[in-house]
Amino acid sequence: MAQFTNQATLTYGNTVTNSNVAVGEILEVISATKTAINATYGQNDTITYIISILNSGSSAFNNLTLTDNLGTYDFGTGTLTPLNYTEGTLRYYVNGVLQASPSVTVNQDSIVVNGINVPANGNAILVYEVSTNAYAPLGADGQITNTATISGMGITPVLVEETVSAEAMPNLSITKSISPVPVSEGETVTYTFLIQNTGNTPLIATDNAVISDLFDPILTNVTATFNGTAWSEGTEYNYNQATGFFETVAGQVVVPAGTYLQDPTTGQWSITPGTSTLVVTGTI
Numbered sequence: 001m002a003q004f005t006n007q008a009t010l011t012y013g014n015t016v017t018n019s020n021v022a023v024g025e026i027l028e029v030i031s032a033t034k035t036a037i038n039a040t041y042g043q044n045d046t047i048t049y050i051i052s053i054l055n056s057g058s059s060a061f062n063n064l065t066l067t068d069n070l071g072t073y074d075f076g077t078g079t080l081t082p083l084n085y086t087e088g089t090l091r092y093y094v095n096g097v098l099q100a101s102p103s104v105t106v107n108q109d110s111i112v113v114n115g116i117n118v119p120a121n122g123n124a125i126l127v128y129e130v131s132t133n134a135y136a137p138l139g140a141d142g143q144i145t146n147t148a149t150i151s152g153m154g155i156t157p158v159l160v161e162e163t164v165s166a167e168a169m170p171n172l173s174i175t176k177s178i179s180p181v182p183v184s185e186g187e188t189v190t191y192t193f194l195i196q197n198t199g200n201t202p203l204i205a206t207d208n209a210v211i212s213d214l215f216d217p218i219l220t221n222v223t224a225t226f227n228g229t230a231w232s233e234g235t236e237y238n239y240n241q242a243t244g245f246f247e248t249v250a251g252q253v254v255v256p257a258g259t260y261l262q263d264p265t266t267g268q269w270s271i272t273p274g275t276s277t278l279v280v281t282g283t284i
Contacts, residue, residue, distance in 0.1 A: 029057030030064075030118065032150050034160035040167040041132050041144065043198070043271070047083070047164060051126045051148055055118040064152035066113040066126060071136075071144040080267045081109045082136035082144050089129040095122045116150075134268040139260045140200045142166030170207070171199035172255065183284055189219070191280045196273035197255040205251040211278060218244035219282025226252065226278050246280060253278070 008019040030053065037048040049068075055061055070083040085106050092099045094117060102115035118124045136144060147161040175194045183189045193211060195203075203209055222239050224231040231237055236252045239245070256274030263270070 193278040203255040208250040215244040
């Protein structure tokens, strides 16, 4: 509820006198909420927002405007915008009924949706998708606060915001290489497994990660090292020489978190993956 004040002036001859200050209140009948379906986000991820506009008054409000700042934040002497609107994703409902989409203007640091109608004692809902870009903070404490403003004739502008956090978990990939190529029968072959983590938290023992492989052809005289340290069969790994099945013991594979760096000039984030290496050798 917003207050307003008013004061009158009475002038006669060379005399000026002021009235008392009258205080009034405007009952704000337009309210809104903003909700992100996704509580967290990752690199090049999609976030879906729902904005619900409620009219508790007895008169309709037409041609309202929604302005969404796409999470724009201060950086140095300027600003950065970590989200991009996904074209064609806007859905617009009035009292639960899907309507033709209103016009959407996409700016560098915002989107503007015009032509929103909210019936008396009714509601309008807008649903749309955005994607994270190179300016989205990705560290363990990264957040994006997205603010939208609903404005129009006859209403006090309504601000709603939603904060989502960078996903705190490992994000792993694994690549395998063989050396030498080609290899002759009876010679030693080396399999190298490179595990990379672009996530903002490390892979730790309690995550119980396991690497398994079925070596074909079957290897004999198998040895293994992890990050340069020799492993023992039965303690860090198991190998079935009859089938060629190799498997690490749960929790032995650990990988440090990725390193995140924001360029001080451009503001773009880059990731240097955390890495671990498993090397298995044996005789063909």
